[in-house]
Amino acid sequence: MKLDDLLQQDSEWVKGTGPNSNIVMSSRTRLARNLDKFPFSNWANKKQLAEILAIVEGAVRSTNFLKNSLLLKIKDLSEVDRLFLVERHLMSLDHTKNPEYKALVIDPKEVVSVMINEEDHLRIQVLQSGFNLMEAWRIIDEIDTELSKHLTYGYSARWGYLTACPTNTGTALRGSVMLHLPALVFTGQTGKVLQATAKLGLNVRGLYGEGTEASGNFFQVSNQASMGRPEVDIIDNIERIINQIISREETTQKALLGKNKEAVVDRVWRAYGTLKSAHIITSNETIALLSTIRLGVDLGIVKNLDKMLVNELLILTQPAHLQKLEGKLLSANERDVKRADLIREKLK
Amino acid sequence: MKLDDLLQQDSEWVKGTGPNSNIVMSSRTRLARNLDKFPFSNWANKKQLAEILAIVEGAVRSTNFLKNSLLLKIKDLSEVDRLFLVERHLMSLDHTKNPEYKALVIDPKEVVSVMINEEDHLRIQVLQSGFNLMEAWRIIDEIDTELSKHLTYGYSARWGYLTACPTNTGTALRGSVMLHLPALVFTGQTGKVLQATAKLGLNVRGLYGEGTEASGNFFQVSNQASMGRPEVDIIDNIERIINQIISREETTQKALLGKNKEAVVDRVWRAYGTLKSAHIITSNETIALLSTIRLGVDLGIVKNLDKMLVNELLILTQPAHLQKLEGKLLSANERDVKRADLIREKLK
Numbered sequence: 111m112k113l114d115d116l117l118q119q120d121s122e123w124v125k126g127t128g129p130n131s132n133i134v135m136s137s138r139t140r141l142a143r144n145l146d147k148f149p150f151s152n153w154a155n156k157k158q159l160a161e162i163l164a165i166v167e168g169a170v171r172s173t174n175f176l177k178n179s180l181l182l183k184i185k186d187l188s189e190v191d192r193l194f195l196v197e198r199h200l201m202s203l204d205h206t207k208n209p210e211y212k213a214l215v216i217d218p219k220e221v222v223s224v225m226i227n228e229e230d231h232l233r234i235q236v237l238q239s240g241f242n243l244m245e246a247w248r249i250i251d252e253i254d255t256e257l258s259k260h261l262t263y264g265y266s267a268r269w270g271y272l273t274a275c276p277t278n279t280g281t282a283l284r285g286s287v288m289l290h291l292p293a294l295v296f297t298g299q300t301g302k303v304l305q306a307t308a309k310l311g312l313n314v315r316g317l318y319g320e321g322t323e324a325s326g327n328f329f330q331v332s333n334q335a336s337m338g339r340p341e342v343d344i345i346d347n348i349e350r351i352i353n354q355i356i357s358r359e360e361t362t363q364k365a366l367l368g369k370n371k372e373a374v375v376d377r378v379w380r381a382y383g384t385l386k387s388a389h390i391i392t393s394n395e396t397i398a399l400l401s402t403i404r405l406g407v408d409l410g411i412v413k414n415l416d417k418m419l420v421n422e423l424l425i426l427t428q429p430a431h432l433q434k435l436e437g438k439l440l441s442a443n444e445r446d447v448k449r450a451d452l453i454r455e456k457l458k
Numbered sequence: 459m460k461l462d463d464l465l466q467q468d469s470e471w472v473k474g475t476g477p478n479s480n481i482v483m484s485s486r487t488r489l490a491r492n493l494d495k496f497p498f499s500n501w502a503n504k505k506q507l508a509e510i511l512a513i514v515e516g517a518v519r520s521t522n523f524l525k526n527s528l529l530l531k532i533k534d535l536s537e538v539d540r541l542f543l544v545e546r547h548l549m550s551l552d553h554t555k556n557p558e559y560k561a562l563v564i565d566p567k568e569v570v571s572v573m574i575n576e577e578d579h580l581r582i583q584v585l586q587s588g589f590n591l592m593e594a595w596r597i598i599d600e601i602d603t604e605l606s607k608h609l610t611y612g613y614s615a616r617w618g619y620l621t622a623c624p625t626n627t628g629t630a631l632r633g634s635v636m637l638h639l640p641a642l643v644f645t646g647q648t649g650k651v652l653q654a655t656a657k658l659g660l661n662v663r664g665l666y667g668e669g670t671e672a673s674g675n676f677f678q679v680s681n682q683a684s685m686g687r688p689e690v691d692i693i694d695n696i697e698r699i700i701n702q703i704i705s706r707e708e709t710t711q712k713a714l715l716g717k718n719k720e721a722v723v724d725r726v727w728r729a730y731g732t733l734k735s736a737h738i739i740t741s742n743e744t745i746a747l748l749s750t751i752r753l754g755v756d757l758g759i760v761k762n763l764d765k766m767l768v769n770e771l772l773i774l775t776q777p778a779h780l781q782k783l784e785g786k787l788l789s790a791n792e793r794d795v796k797r798a799d800l801i802r803e804k805l806k
Contacts (some may be wrong), residue, residue, distance in 0.1 A: 372795060376737035387731025389724035447720060 122220045123199040124373030128240020132408045135288040137243040139250045142273045142282040146264040149276040151227040159211035166226045169260035173437040178382035179217045193430035200298040229274040247345045280337025285348045292405035293362035300306040326397035389449045396427045470568045471547040474769040480756045483636040485591040487598045490578040490621045490630040494612040497577040498622040507559035514574045517608035527565045530556035541778035577622040595693045628685025633696045640675040640753035641710035674749035720725020726754030739798045744775045
């Protein structure tokens with residue numbers, strides 16, 4: 111398997127299958143782990159970083175789960191390839207910087223990835239399409255158990271797993287789901303709903319994680335605290351709250367087909383018309399319009415359009431994906447033109 | 459001929475044929491005339507108004523030009539029919555009010571119309587598609603000559619034709635053209651060009667005359683003064699200035715296909731995509747989008763689309779036209795829905 115093969119398959123992140131996939135695009139679990147005999151990556155010297163990398167690599171290769179995975183040295187990757195992996199949510203933007211001793215492990219199905227020497231020695235991630243957080247937990251727990259047979263983690267009986275940033279200490283588990291909430295946005299209810307969500311101990315972020323704004327009605331919701339209760343409870347708590355948001359979004363979607371129907375139908379078809387017609391389009395506008403079309407498909411307004419195609423366009427129209435498809439570097443203006451070309455071609 | 463027959467034919471106002479019809483939609487001349495033995499309409503009593511109406515009606519019926527024309531009593535028309543005639547530029551909005559002794563004469567081709575008892579006893583108008591102002595003058599002069607054999611006008615050797623409003627006294631001639639200047643608007647040059655036009659003694663107004671804003675890149679330009687020089691000179695002066703504006707617009711359109719090409723292509727196709735997709739659309743947005751598509755047809759960006767259809771939609775999507783097509787009164791919201799339906803159907 112090679113990196114470029116990923117371009118031929120649907121990213122688990124936007125595949126849009128699995129339970130409640132009309133509202134939950136994907137579910138993700140993440141564990142942070144550190145080797146007990148080494149300083150955290152940002153404090154380690156070059157020799158130590160090289161050693162950490164070698165040890166983790168060896169352990170990964172010894173697991174059943176990851177023995178056939180792709181192991182990428184970040185320093186060997188072009189800038190576009192690095193951003194390509196970020197766009198597929200297989201690694202963080204931070205992981206593209208100071209790449210000397212960093213690596214990324216990806217299983218061929220893009221379900222599992224491991225960042226080596228990001229701020230923690232290991233950041234293990236499991237992605238599942240749709241609302242599948244407990245399954246994502248089950249898989250990551252299994253991988254963690256397997257890896258722990260080959261690695262000795264920094265762990266305190268009092269604090270739990272030790273991590274570079276204290277907010278992750280404890281279980282070092284982050285569970286998150288990417289939600290698509292067009293009806294709540296349309297009716298102006300998102301502020302209230304997401305405030306309530308925050309009060310219940312969950313963070314809300316945009317499409318590309320921390321520091322990014324929610325765009326196109328997509329929201330990432332994850333737990334704030336990872337300490338003080340067992341992993342299964344953390345996951346269970348997120349699931350319960352997300353279930354309430356799902357139900358609220360579903361009710362609102364149905365209500366939209368009542369008195370707001372013409373306005374929704376108008377907005378959906380205009381979005382479709384614009385995407386089929388534009389010759390210059392930014393990434394942000396694309397996400398917003400695709401989001402509206404997704405709603406249209408879910409509400410049965412747009413027929414004869416495969417939602418998989420909408421999901422696929424969400425990822426293929428990202429800057430690095432576009433450049434990989436074109437096989438060359440493109441300026442922002444050139445990307446806006448190529449993006450519009452690609453969308454028109456795909457929606458023809 | 460009946461009023462409703464007009465709905466089946468292209469309004470001369472937006473027919474879009476004739477010289478320079480890519481930039482000049484239509485040309486119009488107007489003469490104001492008053493009978494010498496009666497006060498102006500706004501000062502006349504009911505008996506006098508009835509007499510004026512009868513006298514002018516008799517004269518109109520005696521001319522070759524207008525003997526087969528449609529003579530409509532404004533009081534007999536529904537509100538929608540009145541607005542329908544305003545939308546076709548066959549009469550003014552003022553003429554719809556206090557309709558008791560008002561009438562409108564229309565020749566079957568909609569080239570000539572005569573308002574009786576608007577602010578002047580007669581307001582004669584000739585419309586020509588495209589840039590045809592001198593021809594519009596020639597026709598109106600002929601009608602005026604014919605009518606004057608049957609009517610005695612208020613005329614002063616010193617001031618010329620006497621009119622209700624002193625700004626019209628003299629020749630009482632107004633020549634105007636409706637310009638479509640999308641490239642000048644696109645490149646932000648309209649302000650400068652239209653300011654210069656005003657300095658040269660021409661008025662600039664919106665699509666529906668005095669007090670209306672220019673919308674969708676359409677501008678009406680007409681002479682300010684109607685006194686102090688012969689009619690042919692007035693027309694000639696307008697033509698010379700308009701020729702300069704046309705040439706400026708043409709140069710700018712060509713330049714647009716240079717470095718701004720992608721942006722223009724994008725805007726044109728987005729306009730087309732929106733019109734083909736919208737389910738709710740206002741009259742103003744419709745005019746703006748149709749205007750952009752017109753530019754696209756003129757620049758060869760949109761092929762396989764008859765510009766006549768674009769022109770036809772400009773008039774059919776107006777509120778009264780929509781209601782006549784539907785055969786019933788519609789609220790503004792209902793019109794926005796029906797307008798979108800009609801456009802999608804016509805552009806299919």
